[in-house]
Amino acid sequence: MVNSETRGLVLAHFWVAFLAFVAAALLGLYQVAERSGLFPALESNVLYFGSVSTHGVLMGFVLTTFFAMGFGYYCASQSLGRPIWNRGMAWFGFWLSLVGTAMAAVALLSGQASVLYTFYPPLQASPLFYLGATLLVVGSWFWCLEMVMTMRAWKRDNPGKPVPLAMFGNAVNGTLWFVTSLGVALEVLFQLLPWSLGLKETVDVGLARTLFSWTLHAIVYFWLLPAYIALYTLVPKAAGGRLFSDEMARIAFIMLLVFGIPIGFHHLYMDPFQAAGWKFLHMTGTFMVAVPSFLTAFTVTASLELAGRLRGGKGLFGWIAALPWTNPIVLAGILSLLLLSVGGFGGIINASYSMNSLVHNTQWVTGHFHLIFAGTSVIMYFGIAYYVWPRLTGKPLFSERLARVQLWSWAIGMVVLTFPWHALGLQGQPRRISATPYDSPLVATWQLNEILMIVGGIILFISAVLLIVNLAASHGAQGAAEVSGSEFAEPAQPLLRLPGALNGVGFWFVVVAVYMIVSYGYPIAQFFLMETYGAFPWSI
Amino acid sequence: MHVDPLEKKWAVLTVSLMILSMIILGFFALEAHIRPPSNVETIDSTRLHLTEEFAEDNLGVKTAADGTVHVTMVAARYGFFPREVVVPQGVPVTIRIASADVLHGLHAPGTNFNTMVVPGYVSQLTTEFPRAGEYPVMCNEFCGLGHDYMWSRLKVVPKDEFQANG
Numbered sequence: 001m002v003n004s005e006t007r008g009l010v011l012a013h014f015w016v017a018f019l020a021f022v023a024a025a026l027l028g029l030y031q032v033a034e035r036s037g038l039f040p041a042l043e044s045n046v047l048y049f050g051s052v053s054t055h056g057v058l059m060g061f062v063l064t065t066f067f068a069m070g071f072g073y074y075c076a077s078q079s080l081g082r083p084i085w086n087r088g089m090a091w092f093g094f095w096l097s098l099v100g101t102a103m104a105a106v107a108l109l110s111g112q113a114s115v116l117y118t119f120y121p122p123l124q125a126s127p128l129f130y131l132g133a134t135l136l137v138v139g140s141w142f143w144c145l146e147m148v149m150t151m152r153a154w155k156r157d158n159p160g161k162p163v164p165l166a167m168f169g170n171a172v173n174g175t176l177w178f179v180t181s182l183g184v185a186l187e188v189l190f191q192l193l194p195w196s197l198g199l200k201e202t203v204d205v206g207l208a209r210t211l212f213s214w215t216l217h218a219i220v221y222f223w224l225l226p227a228y229i230a231l232y233t234l235v236p237k238a239a240g241g242r243l244f245s246d247e248m249a250r251i252a253f254i255m256l257l258v259f260g261i262p263i264g265f266h267h268l269y270m271d272p273f274q275a276a277g278w279k280f281l282h283m284t285g286t287f288m289v290a291v292p293s294f295l296t297a298f299t300v301t302a303s304l305e306l307a308g309r310l311r312g313g314k315g316l317f318g319w320i321a322a323l324p325w326t327n328p329i330v331l332a333g334i335l336s337l338l339l340l341s342v343g344g345f346g347g348i349i350n351a352s353y354s355m356n357s358l359v360h361n362t363q364w365v366t367g368h369f370h371l372i373f374a375g376t377s378v379i380m381y382f383g384i385a386y387y388v389w390p391r392l393t394g395k396p397l398f399s400e401r402l403a404r405v406q407l408w409s410w411a412i413g414m415v416v417l418t419f420p421w422h423a424l425g426l427q428g429q430p431r432r433i434s435a436t437p438y439d440s441p442l443v444a445t446w447q448l449n450e451i452l453m454i455v456g457g458i459i460l461f462i463s464a465v466l467l468i469v470n471l472a473a474s475h476g477a478q479g480a481a482e483v484s485g486s487e488f489a490e491p492a493q494p495l496l497r498l499p500g501a502l503n504g505v506g507f508w509f510v511v512v513a514v515y516m517i518v519s520y521g522y523p524i525a526q527f528f529l530m531e532t533y534g535a536f537p538w539s540i
Numbered sequence: 541m542h543v544d545p546l547e548k549k550w551a552v553l554t555v556s557l558m559i560l561s562m563i564i565l566g567f568f569a570l571e572a573h574i575r576p577p578s579n580v581e582t583i584d585s586t587r588l589h590l591t592e593e594f595a596e597d598n599l600g601v602k603t604a605a606d607g608t609v610h611v612t613m614v615a616a617r618y619g620f621f622p623r624e625v626v627v628p629q630g631v632p633v634t635i636r637i638a639s640a641d642v643l644h645g646l647h648a649p650g651t652n653f654n655t656m657v658v659p660g661y662v663s664q665l666t667t668e669f670p671r672a673g674e675y676p677v678m679c680n681e682f683c684g685l686g687h688d689y690m691w692s693r694l695k696v697v698p699k700d701e702f703q704a705n706g
């Protein structure tokens with residue numbers, strides 16, 4: 001059982017995350033139906049772009065930030081067996097983020113912020129939206145500090161001992177998110193906010209896009225790390241095995257931290273204002289960030305194999321059948337790895353300096369990131385929720401069977417939704433459109449895939465509702481939860497000593513700072529070295 | 541510190557795979573000139589009509605003395621100008637485009653003719669169209685409520701049928 005102080009904190013974060021999620025899932029269902037053009041009564045570009053903006057903010061910023069924060073607090077207090085560094089500050093960060101979310105929601109729902117979650121200046125939103133987004137991010141900075149300080153306090157009391165992997169992973173994620181979010185923070189504080197308040201007349205769109213790119217891809221690793229941490233620590237334990245290699249897990253986390261942060265530059269491949277040499281250099285970094293995911297796939301699969309063989313699985317593939325597929329977090333882990341391998345393949349295309357031209361801003365990209373985001377990260381959030389809920393509420397999960405149905409339907413729905421999207425992208429359909437009024441024979445080739453994506457949307461929405469029902473009903477479930485012992489997997493080889501670099505984040509913080517200056521210094525500085533022309537605000 | 545030999549092999553294999561991919565992509569970038577539009581050039585988007593190059597009368601397709609084909613375009617809510625562009629098949633075509641207002645993007649499906657159009661900057665790319673035919677050129681970056689309706693046409697015609705003005 002989790003101590004009562006942590007319990008409330010974690011549950012508050014998780015409930016904000018999942019309520020945002022189910023609202024966003026409903027909007028997603030509306031969007032596939034509207035976009036398909038098959039339901040004339042639904043057609044509205046005003047509603048559609050408002051909906052897409054809200055869906056993006058809720059999924060990309062609210063669900064993820066609150067989930068990552070709650071999961072960090074859970075891992076810290078459970079893996080260290082002691083309270084977090086400063087509980088008051090954690091609650092302060094929570095409320096600040098929640099107030100920010102509410103402000104942004106008011107702007108979004110009143111149609112004053114239909115600029116998509118990527119902001120797109122010189123389209124201008126209400127200052128309320130920019131301010132709300134800023135508070136959400138600033139609130140999460142307190143979490144970053146909590147993660148690093150909680151780890152430090154433990155290390156001071158346990159000199160020379162390896163920090164538990166779940167704590168270490170969250171400290172890496174706190175560091176990663178702080179540096180990652182600086183890009184968008186600079187854009188909003190120095191460009192968009194003063195401009196939307198009328199203090200500045202114009203905004204340099206090239207600079208704004210460069211700063212946003214700083215955040216826009218590394219944020220993916222902030223979303224993904226809770227999933228990876230669970231894959232390394234919770235899943236092998238739940239499957240009845242051990243972690244194949246604790247050290248490799250740490251190396252993967254650190255590689256994500258170092259290589260992950262600058263690679264948003266590949267979002268600028270098709271932009272003017274950044275030179276070819278910088279784009280090519282950044283491609284190398286973007287490819288390197290695939291390595292920690294390859295390592296993760298190997299280590300987690302090897303850990304699952306250990307578990308399968310311990311459970312009596314024989315032969316080359318027998319261990320797979322021997323895994324406890326009925327255990328929700330194990331099932332989530334397996335499905336997550338499968339979807340990661342498909343989505344990751346698409347990512348290699350997007351990262352390619354030349355091949356990107358064929359797919360940039362097509363529906364292919366939407367298919368890719370839904371596979372990685374919803375299929376890999378969010379499905380693990382579900383698995384984690386099913387795993388920790390009994391530990392948080394003290395009551396058993398309302399229905400494990402429902403949880404299995406929910407996880408399978410989510411994975412299947414994601415395939416039915418995103419495979420057609422990949423195809424549509426290759427057939428040239430742009431993303432971010434509310435209708436396809438083009439007078440071209442090309443449009444006729446899109447029909448079948450548009451119907452399939454609606455089927456996917458329906459399955460996914462039902463799955464989202466099942467999650468909420470199960471979690472809510474669990475609070476009133478009868479009986480006491482059967483949970484005992486440590487929930488984090490032991491490494492197969494005991495971890496006796498670790499080099500300091502794999503047991504803390506201070507050194508890597510400096511490495512990241514230097515690497516960022518080298519890779520983003522000139523691309524940002526150039527806007528101050530040449531004469532640029534700002535853009536005046538436009539409404540949508 | 542302990543790393544399993546199998547895991548070491550896997551790490552070496554994946555790093556090699558990534559390096560090999562980069563070598564292949566680098567080769568085609570240099571050898572076949574397949575590279576993204578990367579022009580660093582500023583322009584005052586509010587005064588496009590006063591520039592020589594992007595004034596309305598000067599938009600369209602031109603053939604230079606050396607036989608290369610140049611297309612000048614403007615993107616503005618909600619259209620690409622000129623509305624239809626005709627280029628020859630299998631000849632390097634250089635396209636320059638500027639935005640008069642907000643962000644736009646354009647893409648002719650199945651081709652490398654894909655670039656963002658950013659207010660304050662000039663986008664430029666050079667590509668070849670190997671297949672003749674008519675392509676829709678669609679705005680692929682959200683630019684406002686009329687975004688869905690922002691598109692134009694690109695016609696690729698056999699070299700001997702091509703006649704450029706200018």
